[in-house]
Amino acid sequence: MTEPAGAGNRLVAGTFEGTWRDLATLDAPAASAFFVQGHAEALAAVWTHATDPSRETLVASHTRKEAGLVESLRAAGLATVDVAGLDVAVDPLPEPREAVAGRVWLLTSGSTGRPKHVAHTLDSLTTVRGEQPARTWLCPYTPGAYAWWQVVTLGLSLPGQDVVFVENDRLENWADIALAHGVDAASGTPTFWRQALMRSGETLAKIAFKQITLGGEPVDQGVLDLLHGAFPDARVSWIYASSEAGASIAVHDGRAGFPEAWLTGEPREGRPRLSVDGDELVIASPHRGEGVDAQLHTGDRVEIRDGRVLITGRLASDEINVGGSKVSASQVRDVLQSHPGVLWASAKGRRAPLVGTVVQADVVLSDQDTTEADLARWCAERLADYAVPRRFRLLDSIPIKESLKSDV
Amino acid sequence: MSQLSREQVREMMADVMAKQGKTLPDDDATALDTFGFRSLDFSELALKVEDEIDEELNFDAPGLRSIETIGDVLDFIGQLVEQA
Numbered sequence: 001m002t003e004p005a006g007a008g009n010r011l012v013a014g015t016f017e018g019t020w021r022d023l024a025t026l027d028a029p030a031a032s033a034f035f036v037q038g039h040a041e042a043l044a045a046v047w048t049h050a051t052d053p054s055r056e057t058l059v060a061s062h063t064r065k066e067a068g069l070v071e072s073l074r075a076a077g078l079a080t081v082d083v084a085g086l087d088v089a090v091d092p093l094p095e096p097r098e099a100v101a102g103r104v105w106l107l108t109s110g111s112t113g114r115p116k117h118v119a120h121t122l123d124s125l126t127t128v129r130g131e132q133p134a135r136t137w138l139c140p141y142t143p144g145a146y147a148w149w150q151v152v153t154l155g156l157s158l159p160g161q162d163v164v165f166v167e168n169d170r171l172e173n174w175a176d177i178a179l180a181h182g183v184d185a186a187s188g189t190p191t192f193w194r195q196a197l198m199r200s201g202e203t204l205a206k207i208a209f210k211q212i213t214l215g216g217e218p219v220d221q222g223v224l225d226l227l228h229g230a231f232p233d234a235r236v237s238w239i240y241a242s243s244e245a246g247a248s249i250a251v252h253d254g255r256a257g258f259p260e261a262w263l264t265g266e267p268r269e270g271r272p273r274l275s276v277d278g279d280e281l282v283i284a285s286p287h288r289g290e291g292v293d294a295q296l297h298t299g300d301r302v303e304i305r306d307g308r309v310l311i312t313g314r315l316a317s318d319e320i321n322v323g324g325s326k327v328s329a330s331q332v333r334d335v336l337q338s339h340p341g342v343l344w345a346s347a348k349g350r351r352a353p354l355v356g357t358v359v360q361a362d363v364v365l366s367d368q369d370t371t372e373a374d375l376a377r378w379c380a381e382r383l384a385d386y387a388v389p390r391r392f393r394l395l396d397s398i399p400i401k402e403s404l405k406s407d408v
Numbered sequence: 409m410s411q412l413s414r415e416q417v418r419e420m421m422a423d424v425m426a427k428q429g430k431t432l433p434d435d436d437a438t439a440l441d442t443f444g445f446r447s448l449d450f451s452e453l454a455l456k457v458e459d460e461i462d463e464e465l466n467f468d469a470p471g472l473r474s475i476e477t478i479g480d481v482l483d484f485i486g487q488l489v490e491q492a
Binding site for chain 1: 426427428447448450451452454455456459465467
């Protein structure tokens with residue numbers, strides 16, 4: 001067996017602190033779906049896979065284990081394994097099949113239906129290559145998510161990439177954990193960063209970030225400016241990646257969207273080809289999951305403005321019909337988030353008389369002196385009359401899901 | 409009106425107009441189109457009332473087409489609140 005190049009990197013996960021080599025390997029069938037209690041167990045499952053090229057593996061948080069999913073995984077030939085600390089409980093298949101060597105399964109979020117499993121390998125999940133500056137990364141993502149795998153494969157494949165994992169129930173204290181362990185690079189959703197700046201700004205200011213990465217949700221100029229302002233010495237990057245498309249876009253110039261020129265011409269070796277169909281982003285990525293369309297229609301809405309291609313939100317949930325006029329929820333959200341007194345916003349349709357639906361906005365303020373009337377005026381100056389939110393809900397904190405995306 | 413007085417609904421209606429820099433006339437007989445009270449404003453008022461009483465209103469009542477004055481709006485909202 002060839003040991004992964006990052007095997008000596010330091011890992012912090014719950015009570016575990018050591019290198020990849022210090023992790024236990026799990027005694028489980030060659031084709032297994034591991035449902036894990038926390039990151040340490042998840043990393044043990046990854047190490048078990050990485051050190052045995054014949055294995056086929058799925059890693060997921062125990063919170064995702066439900067009967068329908070288990071049934072579909074077992075039908076696909078994966079034994080299910082519960083891992084809690086040192087306890088490994090295997091539910092073997094009556095007639096196990098041969099493992100597909102090296103395959104790694106990822107579950108999609110399932111936000112638009114039952115989660116799908118997408119096939120990858122450690123290699124297809126490894127999207128950062130070449131010499132990289134030494135970093136200590138913070139990984140706040142749920143075990144098994146695509147973004148989690150991106151940080152994990154970085155830590156596994158490149159020397160000098162240490163990783164500090166944050167358990168879901170410690171997320172509110174991640175800034176303290178990061179400070180205690182010398183973190184200087186972190187990846188999270190825009191919601192995650194906005195919430196952190198609101199909740200733990202003073203602690204965060206003590207962390208000497210060199211790299212900040214955003215992804216998983218539309219990245220607007222407001223959050224990029226917030227982060228540049230808070231961490232002037234850090235490189236702030238945003239990425240577009242999903243289990244199906246793979247890592248496809250990385251932007252480091254501090255601006256929302258990517259250059260329109262990327263839609264034309266031949267992509268560089270190993271880079272995806274990007275295009276727009278109507279107002280939908282289409283990606284042909286060498287990092288895509290196995291069996292995924294070569295030209296993947298992502299379901300993400302784009303807008304081209306001032307030479308930049310902005311990814312604004314999901315097509316399926318973006319349109320609000322107000323009395324026959326179409327309103328883009330993401331456009332309303334962006335206008336609100338550009339208000340200097342707003343930290344975070346979300347817009348959606350709400351059933352209403354006469355016009356069927358009106359726009360309602362949830363808002364978290366950064367300036368408590370800002371009023372609903374201020375927000376309504378701000379929107380009225382920038383949006384069509386029918387797109388101006390008619391109801392505002394002022395929230396105390398940013399709603400967030402286990403996926404670190406906003407809970408709306 | 410079981411949970412909101414007519415005057416309270418009137419104040420909410422005034423708030424809707426004030427957000428747009430407009431003033432709600434004092435006379436309930438004033439026609440809505442004379443001071444720019446539109447469908448979206450009616451919708452907003454209805455949602456404010458829903459939020460205030462924490463109940464959904466049933467808008468499937470047939471009286472909408474006869475709502476022409478401030479008094480008509482207050483009467484109609486009052487009926488919906490009573491049915492909620």
